[in-house]
Amino acid sequence: MPVARMLQQVVGQMPGRPACGCWTSAPLARFLGTSPRQIPADANFYSSSFSGTDQPRVLITGGLGQLGVGLANFLRKRFGKDNVILSDIRKPPDHIFHGGPFIYSDILDYKNLREIVVNNRITWLFHYSALLSAIGEANVSLARAVNITGLHNVLDVAAEHNLRLFVPSTIGAFGPTSPRNPTPDICIQRPRTIYGVSKVHAELMGEYYHYRYGLDFRCLRYPGIISADSQPGGGTTDYAVQIFHDAVKNGKFECNLKSSTRLPMMYIDDCLRATLEVMEAPAESLSMRTYNVNAMSFTPEDLAQELLKHIPEFQITYNVDSVRQAIADSWPMNFDDSNARKDWGWKHDFDLPELVTTMLNFHGSDTRVAQAN
Numbered sequence: 001m002p003v004a005r006m007l008q009q010v011v012g013q014m015p016g017r018p019a020c021g022c023w024t025s026a027p028l029a030r031f032l033g034t035s036p037r038q039i040p041a042d043a044n045f046y047s048s049s050f051s052g053t054d055q056p057r058v059l060i061t062g063g064l065g066q067l068g069v070g071l072a073n074f075l076r077k078r079f080g081k082d083n084v085i086l087s088d089i090r091k092p093p094d095h096i097f098h099g100g101p102f103i104y105s106d107i108l109d110y111k112n113l114r115e116i117v118v119n120n121r122i123t124w125l126f127h128y129s130a131l132l133s134a135i136g137e138a139n140v141s142l143a144r145a146v147n148i149t150g151l152h153n154v155l156d157v158a159a160e161h162n163l164r165l166f167v168p169s170t171i172g173a174f175g176p177t178s179p180r181n182p183t184p185d186i187c188i189q190r191p192r193t194i195y196g197v198s199k200v201h202a203e204l205m206g207e208y209y210h211y212r213y214g215l216d217f218r219c220l221r222y223p224g225i226i227s228a229d230s231q232p233g234g235g236t237t238d239y240a241v242q243i244f245h246d247a248v249k250n251g252k253f254e255c256n257l258k259s260s261t262r263l264p265m266m267y268i269d270d271c272l273r274a275t276l277e278v279m280e281a282p283a284e285s286l287s288m289r290t291y292n293v294n295a296m297s298f299t300p301e302d303l304a305q306e307l308l309k310h311i312p313e314f315q316i317t318y319n320v321d322s323v324r325q326a327i328a329d330s331w332p333m334n335f336d337d338s339n340a341r342k343d344w345g346w347k348h349d350f351d352l353p354e355l356v357t358t359m360l361n362f363h364g365s366d367t368r369v370a371q372a373n
């Protein structure tokens with residue numbers, strides 16, 4: 001007998017179950033737990049996913065980081081500006097505040113999160129709030145709270161309100177005992193950072209809520225993401241973002257990883273497109289709920305050589321950060337994303353030459369504008 005059916009029979013006999021015996025997506029613990037958040041057994045979890053239009057009503061948590069504003073702009077083009085709400089615990093700059101709906105949302109405040117989802121009739125949630133690898137090692141207790149307790153709140157609200165939920169994982173969800181070259185979707189995952197541990201937890205908890213409560217959970221393991229118009233948030237791959245700014249501005253860059261450190265990387269446009277494509281993929285096409293996605297892998301030396309083709313006077317020096325280097329040495333060198341390419345047609349657009357040209361065009365034009373002003 002399928003596990004789900006067996007569980008349904010067991011749960012159906014539980015006291016306090018709705019008379020209909022219907023299978024609610026609400027987490028079982030809410031009926032049996034002693035949590036102050038316990039919901040009356042006769043609560044009717046009418047799915048609030050019907051937003052009255054055929055467009056998703058989107059909430060992005062942690063939206064003011066390196067990726068969230070780009071995601072909001074990308075999704076607003078697809079679903080309409082007013083259907084995508086950006087949120088964070090920080091004050092947005094004026095151009096972001098006036099660029100579309102923004103709301104304060106602290107994922108550690110479960111009631112606040114629940115209120116936002118109900119009052120705004122949210123149907124899709126992109127959960128970006130997190131402390132990344134290096135900053136997480138500098139503040140383990142905060143990283144554990146945001147990346148784990150915050151995730152639990154998001155999972156419960158998503159299950160209670162039948163949301164389609166995207167949670168990004170990372171190359172950092174693997175560790176030194178994982179195969180590194182290449183790293184497949186399914187293999188040993190014993191990361192050595194609180195960031196990586198919290199992301200493996202997110203993958204496992206999201207998949208549990210999917211199989212146990214029917215939550216439409218979808219997850220991509222992002223490589224190091226490179227963006228031109230936003231600053232990185234304190235990770236190990238941040239060098240690959242900062243190098244472009246420094247190369248154009250100063251003609252030189254001091255790299256905090258060894259020249260031979262190979263890591264999977266991706267341009268932000270590919271990242272955001274992969275995120276939307278997996279969220280729009282028909283459920284029946286998904287043989288998994290957590291996928292690796294890949295574009296390229298390079299070392300600081302590879303990147304410097306590509307930059308030299310455009311900026312012949314560019315100089316790179318190395319001042320290795322031992323914390324970041326130890327993290328990078330435990331991460332994948334190359335990512336196997338064949339399942340994403342097979343199941344939902346993933347295909348990257350930007351390889352290293354295209355990345356460098358695109359980033360320099362942005363920074364170069366930006367610098368030219370700066371000189372003109």
Ligand SMILES: NC(=O)C1=CN([C@@H]2O[C@H](COP(=O)(O)OP(=O)(O)OC[C@H]3O[C@@H](n4cnc5c(N)ncnc54)[C@H](O)[C@@H]3O)[C@@H](O)[C@H]2O)C=CC1
Binds near residue numbers: 225
């Ligand atoms: N940028 C990258 O290269 C990669 C990012 N990812 C994942 O993508 C997501 C977004 O990444 P980034 O934008 O780079 O992160 P980031 O570190 O730049 O931004 C994270 C945001 O979370 C917010 N935040 C912190 N505590 C919060 C709380 N209690 N409630 C609500 N928001 C809170 C911060 O204010 C910040 O704006 C993260 O989950 C990250 O793990 C995964 C792999 C690579």
Ligand SMILES: CC(=O)[C@H](N)C(=O)O
Binds near residue numbers: 171
């Ligand atoms: C690859 C990531 O998850 C992030 N950029 C980090 O370096 O922590």
